[in-house]
Amino acid sequence: MTASTERRIEDVNVIVSGQGGDGSLTVSTILADLLRQRGLNVYTERDVLSRIKGGVAVAGLRASRDVRFGRGDHVELVVSFDLEGIEKMVTQLAPDAVVVYDDSDVPMPAGLLPANVRLFAAPFARLAVRKLGRILYKNSIAVALATRSLGIADDDVRHGFEQRFNRLGPAILGQNLQALDLGFELAEEMGLSAGHDTVEQDGRPEGQLQITGNQAAALGFIAGGGRFFAGYPITPATEILESLEGWLPDFGGVVWQAEDELASVNMAIGAALAGVRAMTSTSGPGIALMQEGIGHAGSAEIPLVVVDCQRGGPSTGLPTKPEQSDLNMMAFGGNGDFPRIVLNPGDPGDCFELTVEALNLAERFQCPVYLALDQALSQNLATIAPFDLDAVTVDRGKRLSAEQLASMSEYRRYAFSDDGVSAYSVAGTPGGMSLVTGNERDEFGRVSTSPENRARMVEKRAQKIESARADLPRGRRTGDPGATLGLIGVGSAYGVLLEAMEELEAGGVSTRLLQPRTVFPVLDETLEFITSCERVYVVEHNATGQLAGIIAQGGGDTKRMRKVLRYDGLPLRPGDIAREIIERESL
Amino acid sequence: MTASTERRIEDVNVIVSGQGGDGSLTVSTILADLLRQRGLNVYTERDVLSRIKGGVAVAGLRASRDVRFGRGDHVELVVSFDLEGIEKMVTQLAPDAVVVYDDSDVPMPAGLLPANVRLFAAPFARLAVRKLGRILYKNSIAVALATRSLGIADDDVRHGFEQRFNRLGPAILGQNLQALDLGFELAEEMGLSAGHDTVEQDGRPEGQLQITGNQAAALGFIAGGGRFFAGYPITPATEILESLEGWLPDFGGVVWQAEDELASVNMAIGAALAGVRAMTSTSGPGIALMQEGIGHAGSAEIPLVVVDCQRGGPSTGLPTKPEQSDLNMMAFGGNGDFPRIVLNPGDPGDCFELTVEALNLAERFQCPVYLALDQALSQNLATIAPFDLDAVTVDRGKRLSAEQLASMSEYRRYAFSDDGVSAYSVAGTPGGMSLVTGNERDEFGRVSTSPENRARMVEKRAQKIESARADLPRGRRTGDPGATLGLIGVGSAYGVLLEAMEELEAGGVSTRLLQPRTVFPVLDETLEFITSCERVYVVEHNATGQLAGIIAQGGGDTKRMRKVLRYDGLPLRPGDIAREIIERESL
Amino acid sequence: MTETFPLAEPIWCAGCGHFSVLSALDAAFDRLDVPRHEAMVLAGIGCSGTIQNHVTAYGYHALHGRVLPAAAGAKLANPSLTVIAAGGDGDGLAIGGGHLLHAFRTNPGITYIMMNNGTYGLTKGQASPSSQLGFHGATEGRAADPIMLGLSLPGTTFLARGYSGDAAQLATLTDAAIRHSQAGKGFAFLDVISPCVAYNDRYHNWRARLCDLDTVDGYDPRDRTAAFSLAAALEAEGKKPTGLVYEGEGLALEAALGAAPADANIDPAANMPAVRELMDSFRG
Amino acid sequence: MTETFPLAEPIWCAGCGHFSVLSALDAAFDRLDVPRHEAMVLAGIGCSGTIQNHVTAYGYHALHGRVLPAAAGAKLANPSLTVIAAGGDGDGLAIGGGHLLHAFRTNPGITYIMMNNGTYGLTKGQASPSSQLGFHGATEGRAADPIMLGLSLPGTTFLARGYSGDAAQLATLTDAAIRHSQAGKGFAFLDVISPCVAYNDRYHNWRARLCDLDTVDGYDPRDRTAAFSLAAALEAEGKKPTGLVYEGEGLALEAALGAAPADANIDPAANMPAVRELMDSFRG
């Protein structure tokens, strides 16, 4: 992209950087709205420190004709209110990028920006104070330069301001419009004149959703019949708790902020015993605390859905940064052997669908089901097709009604069966009184140490996972079916890999992709995908290749697997991945 | 063995079974003492329900010329005060076994015992009440029949009684001696006459220890300089807490029973920050609760030793039964990627040594070190050579003194270094003030999200494990070095495998054994052992083959590995293992 | 009638205080006409934690220390259940102490019976947070009294103490506690002095140390400050009040939340219109 | 002198109450002549949990809710340290509530400063257990008061409350708390009303709701029952006492245990004779 408005915008990455809490991030929201109105798909990324005020806060925004689930490799436009933001970005700038910079405090150092980058610097903050009496208006001045550089018609921007600021009263709207005009004047002076509007108009079908993975999972929970949610605030999972607080009561459900994660997981277990579909969500530290409770649900055969919005670890780690480093804990954590399922959505649509599916699987197989998100998938806002609500089903598995119970001569809560699944009744159902325990037990739920019973119970629980296999969500595949090079990735890696594949293709490397939506147990389709390729790059956001390790334990051919890892707290980027693979392939 | 006293006893397995709390288990203690005095190595096994009174309690006792770490395959003598105990044992009876049975309540059903088994049944309880006025004396009556059948001289038994009951006063001693004589009379009547004493006298070197794995680990903790211990009661780990409560204060140390496992692990972390070698111990449920704390120690680089006395899982599971099913949690649990070491002793001597080693490794590499025991290893009493106290060393790693600090111009708690290990100073040391945190941090310990720093810190922590490899405890090997068939096992499997190898050899199958003492990280020696064999049977006490899985993830050749699993709550038995392997080898 | 799980004989030691708690609870269900399928008995881990095996009801054996969150979750999910949580002093005061505090604070409509023997029975006699100072075991510190704790939280609505040695009083208090929760008033806490004859046998000792509040002239269980003063004064003499110590006004948590998830219709046909509306709010 | 870690500027919002706590603490070390290398500042997770970054001392950032066990572990390991634990109300009352109860009960000689703003600042304004009823957020229930909690446990030895808006009083109380712990009397708890200007800005509101105990005629901080009564009465009016609420007699845990592990000689040469004796007791 250049600052000229002669070209149609197909794909633009914008970065807005300022001091946290100074309002500069609304610049990116305004630009996102305008670009969305022009028919582009918008994806926004947050990069905030785990602190409240002060410190650099960066918002990333991508507007593209194609649906994208990630930022691109290059930044075409930077709007920055501090130098640090530009310094951080300088290596990512597109060759012909535009930089809009507030030099009120620090002038742009000579030589910082590459030669072809066009700089539009002015003291926005000082102008805002001097001319409009309030520093806040610096943001609206900057918007003008940004929209000019993007080729959005001035009137469209004015119209957008009216929509946005109307509810704040005419005074504030007026001031912001003045600031905008000040900005247009500045632009004019700098040779950034108003062009005709050339932004795509036909990129995006009507009615697309603009939604994060967390919001989609919360919506999926409600759609799938979830009616009890307990959680404890933690980044980047809090939005699930907060969204459901707003929504679930209208559906007759209860949301509870518990005193800690031990309470929230055990409250969900209690609710499940009373027959209500229950879920909790947290991030790595909370999942670590929940390990005993999750294993208990696996032992005692209690349906439970647990969302892990993964973030940079270990320990408190990098609370606001993406990572996929709890996969091992989900697949192998907890004491003893117990059945569990780990589902891995790749985009918000998947988050919705797999949450519904998790609720069904949890009740059908009476075991814990993890939903593994990651910070980028949880918190970034993507444009996506509306969810297929007609496809939502609710399957409560072998749940016994009072009538069924009345017709049975005997009811054994943990009865042995071919598929390992026993019929269950929930508290309140006449005739279904039963014992549930995390100790080893006989069919009636009475604590038992009999070796014969023990062995059968262990096998029964393991059998459930075998029985579930046929129904576990299948992965998504794309790419050249004849390619000998495979790619595997989950969570936010999915969208990034889609784009990396294009770059690989452009670089002459043809690939195909599997996004396993069930990571544990490892499905045959994953093993077969690997053996059908000569080499498979498993792309993950962690330092040790946890996904590759899980697949290896599940029988994946390690000779064909290669690890592509990132663990510096930055989101995965398609260019980096493509570059690494091309390099390794050409060795 | 037969009831005749013509043979020398080389290896005898005794089972005593009664109602929990009725004192019948002292019979096995008395027999153990007598057999030990005869120069045999004694191994005792407990099998109690997780309940206090009532219910069948079974004690197993093995006395053998060779050192054994497990019960044998057959039971030569059963002393039982209830029928249930015999019913449970009947399939394990040696062809010529002796059964001493109290038929006060239930006569022995015809046909229950195999043909060649010799039964000595009498109403001990009724006799005790009638003749001695107290039911308790039934135990001493039974002892007489048992010692006669074992060929222990009557006078030796009397002498043993004097030693044991003296401190309870002459009245009680007298009554017990009377009961004993009553028993000898009964034996005489039944044709079980006193023979000459033929029990081994020369089997065991002088001064052997009679000790459990838990006691040995507690002793190792003290020898290795551990001076802070926090724990919370849980079977089968409680004896570590209770032993240290008795011992550690004499060494200037502190033992604390915390309010829960979250507290105990974090207290140990606090003590470590103050420079004291610290440990906690628990079992699976407690380890699950400690996952966040252990990962924190891994992240923040805090030395910490955690003992997991594994028991039957999942969840509360089988609290009093052996299992090795937390290996996955130790190797892969917790959020994020962090360095950790898992050591696996195979007998009480190993428990001592590896606890010392764990303390050194924890401080040298500033990370959590797990010691993985299992119920059988933790609680069963074995005869074993005294520990080599002269070999104990204390290595505090890169710990800085005030003098060293004073000579440094700058101290960075998390300084980068080639081996990934930074020098550390502990609270109280002048000049070493520093920041310790579980967030990602820079070299000074200041929270940092810089991608460059992050990547280096992740690599630094991983590097520690690479640096540690050379010093991690090597496994023990035994068997025919030329054998193409390998065996791998840890914990209580070690001793059982030693015996299984003899049986395999007898069955014409030559094997060699590796007991890896470091399970995680997987050492090269383990991988090499596997590739040096044609097939390797990995023998574990869990349902999924966790050890084999860990080795597979660590690069073990899965094509050569075979799993031998037990998960019914009973201890591993050499005969079962040998039989299974012979069967699978002859397919 | 469907046969449900066969009731087993308790495995407690003869003379264990827990027998009395069991009798009082089982009989209370009859006295209060609680349909057994609407009753849930959740227990912790410990000797006490087996009580649910001996009562015809929905029984659940929670994790050690987590019986309160599980019970609250069940009650919020289905407020029409009569939810009884029970467990030991180790379970409820040591590892579960934090949850107890929050149960007082947030007042879910469950009855919680602490089977308090001042020791960890099941793990063979270690000290618990309610052990007397000097009791063998590692824990130092002066005994915590869960009723004093309850008094310190303004959300508390029901506090009573019974004694295994006084079956009549225990029956009355068990009924009163269950009625409190059933009536939508919230969390009913019943501390029962339930001696462990194996590891902390204090039957001989307790009777003289208990002060029945019915015998205290003018005692008003609605007066939180007076309750605290009396309990503190007794504590200084090594004694404890029994009977209804405190009953305050309050709205149960499930009522405050308007909870009734078990009644919700989760059929997709019924739900999707509203879900669609919610989804549509995300259209750009 | 070795250069130690460079002190950073706090990242708190301008006007955050936590600044006052930091100043009071840092200055107390000077006023009390605490050698900085003998001071340990342990903090929880939260906005409050960054205080240690701004004090020259051994600083430790504990897990969320676990600052008290870590601090107690450090003190038992080396009783000569001056150990300060600090953290938020979410950290100390919600997830860490159980540990607080046990710290009161067992009385380790540490000072604990609760930086109490009635909300979860760092995670952006959810309700905490000390939030007023009706504060937005999911948590219902009446606000827990950690000082009332402390009064309910007979092991408690020091309870005080300060306010970020009153620097002089806060300094006095911080000194007194640290002195209490240093003197071997045990656990000193200092609740500081430290408003969160971003999510629960109540500066305007607090001053009128605080009652300085120095202004209460005849108030005796040695009288636990009276302290409870006054606090409960104030609570009923929506007010809280500030100042020294309670100071009782007690022996610090580390003293009761005779702890001094950091002084122990763990050299094998020095140790092995006694270890050998112990081992020999296992010879058959």
Ligand SMILES: Cc1ncc(C[n+]2csc(CCOP(=O)(O)OP(=O)(O)O)c2C)c(N)n1
């Ligand atoms: C997480 C966890 N830690 C420890 C244990 C071991 N444990 C079982 S019961 C118990 C304490 C029992 O004491 P209490 O609750 O007072 O019950 P009582 O046996 O006295 O009735 C403990 C520590 C466990 N099951 N789970």
Ligand SMILES: Cc1ncc(C[n+]2csc(CCOP(=O)(O)OP(=O)(O)O)c2C)c(N)n1
């Ligand atoms: C186990 C765990 N759960 C949740 C979190 C997320 N978290 C970080 S700080 C915080 C609460 C902070 O509130 P408070 O302790 O009151 O401190 P403040 O920010 O108000 O000073 C939470 C829930 C976490 N870090 N770890």
Ligand code: SF4
């Ligand atoms: S050990 Fe104590 S608490 Fe347990 S059953 Fe026996 S008397 Fe009761």
Ligand code: SF4
């Ligand atoms: S968010 Fe609140 S607690 Fe956090 S720094 Fe800002 S004012 Fe202080």
Ligand SMILES: [Mg+2]
């Ligand atoms: Mg108890």
Ligand SMILES: [Mg+2]
């Ligand atoms: Mg707070």
